[in-house]
Amino acid sequence: MKHLSKFLMAALLVFGFTSVNAQDANNPWSIGLQTNAVDFYPTGEDAPLGGTFDDYFNVGDHWNIIPAVSRISVGRYIGSGFVFDLAGSINQIDNYGDMGVSNLSYYSLDGSFNYSLRAMLNDGWFDPVIGIGGGYTRIGDSGDIPISDMSAATLNGKLGINFWFSDNVALTVESNYKHVFDPDLATHFQHAAGVKFMFGGTDSDGDGIYDKDDECPETPGLLEFNGCPDTDGDGIEDRRDACPDVAGLPEFDGCPDTDGDGIPDPEDDCPEVAGLADLNGCPDADGDGVPDHEDDCPEEAGPAENNGCPYEDRDGDGVLDKDDECPDTPGTVENNGCPEPDVEVISELNEYSKTVLFDLNKASIRSDSEEALESIADIMEEYPNTIFHVEGHTDSTGSDQYNLQLSKERAASVKEWLQEAGIPANRLTSEGYGESRPIATNNTAAGRQDNRRVEISLDKDKEMKDKENE
Known part of the structure; x- marks a missing residue:
């Protein structure tokens, strides 16, 4: 005792x-x-x-x-x-x-x-x-x-x-x-x-808190959170933490604000750089409303439709670069800032086209016509936004049907040659008109020679249609 x-x-x-x-x-x-x-x-x-x-x-x-x-x-x-x-x-x-x-x-x-x-x-x-x-x-x-x-x-x-x-x-x-x-x-x-x-008590997750008192009995946790975990150690238990794996702040439901701009990282498109709430946390150095990471000119204010850059007209043709399809080459407003051939250019093209010769009663182009065709292709390349129309014509010798078919084939041959020379197919059209559009009398040999020709013109109708479809 x-x-x-x-x-x-x-x-x-x-x-x-x-x-x-x-x-x-x-x-x-x-x-x-x-x-x-x-x-x-x-x-x-x-x-x-x-x-x-x-x-x-x-x-x-x-x-x-x-x-x-x-x-x-x-x-x-x-x-x-x-x-x-x-x-x-x-x-x-x-x-x-x-x-x-x-x-x-x-x-x-x-x-x-x-x-x-x-x-x-x-x-x-x-x-x-x-x-x-x-x-x-x-x-x-x-x-x-x-x-x-x-x-x-x-x-x-x-x-x-x-x-x-x-x-x-x-x-x-x-x-x-x-x-x-x-x-x-x-x-x-x-x-x-x-x-x-x-x-005999049950502690399924082994955290020292019995299941009866453990609000998260399947996950090891802390006593101060009734057995629930705080993985990132920020004092906010995981089930109430919007960012449970990254330490954060209570005012952001446990999410961090790395750049300190008052916008939590999950909502911040630029979490490493302080920015503006209106731009989802991204900065706008020039104040033009375009966030810097989307602004092609972040130090110079410009409209959003011009990617944050001020409008320019580098070639001085009166068409702003944003609308200019040829911003480095002066052109016309009607042709979206690209150059458009005038009457003199068309005349020059047709001077060369007069020297384009074909084999007798055939659509095949004679080899001595290639120099003229190369000159035509060079001129066309200067006007990348223009659609050219190749016309085939004949004299009145032979039947109308024969002459119409021959003119179509010859115009198509010229179009095909120009395509192979590098002119895009969508910038060329061709058509044959047979003997229906003479430029001289068919009663003389000289007149018939003038009527057997290839002409080049502008295809305005196709240009208009293409613009309407854009």
């Missing part, structure tokens, strides 16, 4: 500075290891007939104690503060009331339903317990007294205290009143003191 008193004092000092959890759904199972004391006083026909609690604390005269672990209990939390406890005890009886005995063994198996009053006391370390139950007790192994080798059922009442000093360990002291249903075996007290170990 001397050592037990020291143990109790040390434990109470620990309890005064510790806040812990008792047996509950998080720790549903318990095992208790205790030393028990059995008190048969006042009882027996030769004992004084005092009150039930007379000499209750007379340890030296009446208590029977084995100074070792002599009682083992297993408990299971039921719910709402109730625990079912099953305990087995052994003891050696030396004092049976006022009688001294020897070689008298004590065995008991008891079950009780216990209720914790701890919740009424603000869930602290101090945990009073009351209980009721029943059991089976046997004493024997001695022939010195009439009650030897007797056993009986008991009705038990319990008062106890658990002193919790960790989540899983408590010091327990209790006193059980055991009413015996056999007149030959005395009603008595059984006291016990020892330790209780709690276990």
Whole structure:
């Protein structure tokens, strides 16, 4: 008892500075290891007939104690503060009331339903317990007294205290009143003191917070967030963090603002450079409303339709570069800033075309006409936005049908030659007119020679159609 008193004092000092959890759904199972004391006083026909609690604390005269672990209990939390406890005890009886005995063994198996009053006391370390139950007790192994080798059922009442000093360990002291249903075996007290170990709680994610109290039971987390994680360590738990993998600011729901422009990175098109809210966080150095990364002239203000650059007219033809299809070559407004051949150019083309000769009654071009055709191609290349029309004509010799077909084929031959020379096909058209458009009389050899010709003109109709389709 001397050592037990020291143990109790040390434990109470620990309890005064510790806040812990008792047996509950998080720790549903318990095992208790205790030393028990059995008190048969006042009882027996030769004992004084005092009150039930007379000499209750007379340890030296009446208590029977084995100074070792002599009682083992297993408990299971039921719910709402109730625990079912099953305990087995052994003891050696030396004092049976006022009688001294020897070689008298004590065995008991008891079950009780216990209720914790701890919740009424603000869930602290101090945990009073009351209980009721029943059991089976046997004493024997001695022939010195009439009650030897007797056993009986008991009705038990319990008062106890658990002193919790960790989540899983408590010091327990209790006193059980055991009413015996056999007149030959005395009603008595059984006291016990020892330790209780709690276990069996579920912590699926292993973060030290039981699933019952863990708001994120499948993901390891922190106690301050009820078991939920804060992956980026910014003080905002992941489930409320719009950027859980990158440390951020509370005002941006946990997202960062790297450039400090007041726009969180996920909403900032230029997160590394401070910018304007109207441009989704991008800068506009020249203030023209076009963000720098889309501005071809970021240091010089210009309209958005000109990619942030001021309007220019490099070739001075009165057509702004943004609308000028030939910005480096002076042209006309009607031709979208590109040069357009005038009457003199067309006349020059037709002077060359007069020297284009064909084989007799064929569409094949004679080799000595290639120099004239090359000159025609060179002139056409100077006007990249102009569509030229190649016309084929004949004299009146032969039938109309024959002459019309021959003129078509000769015009097509010239068109094909120019295409091979590099003039795009979409800039050339051709047509044959047979003998329908003479420029001289067909009654003389000289007149018929003039009528057998190729002419080049501008195809205005096709140009208009192409512009309408653009």
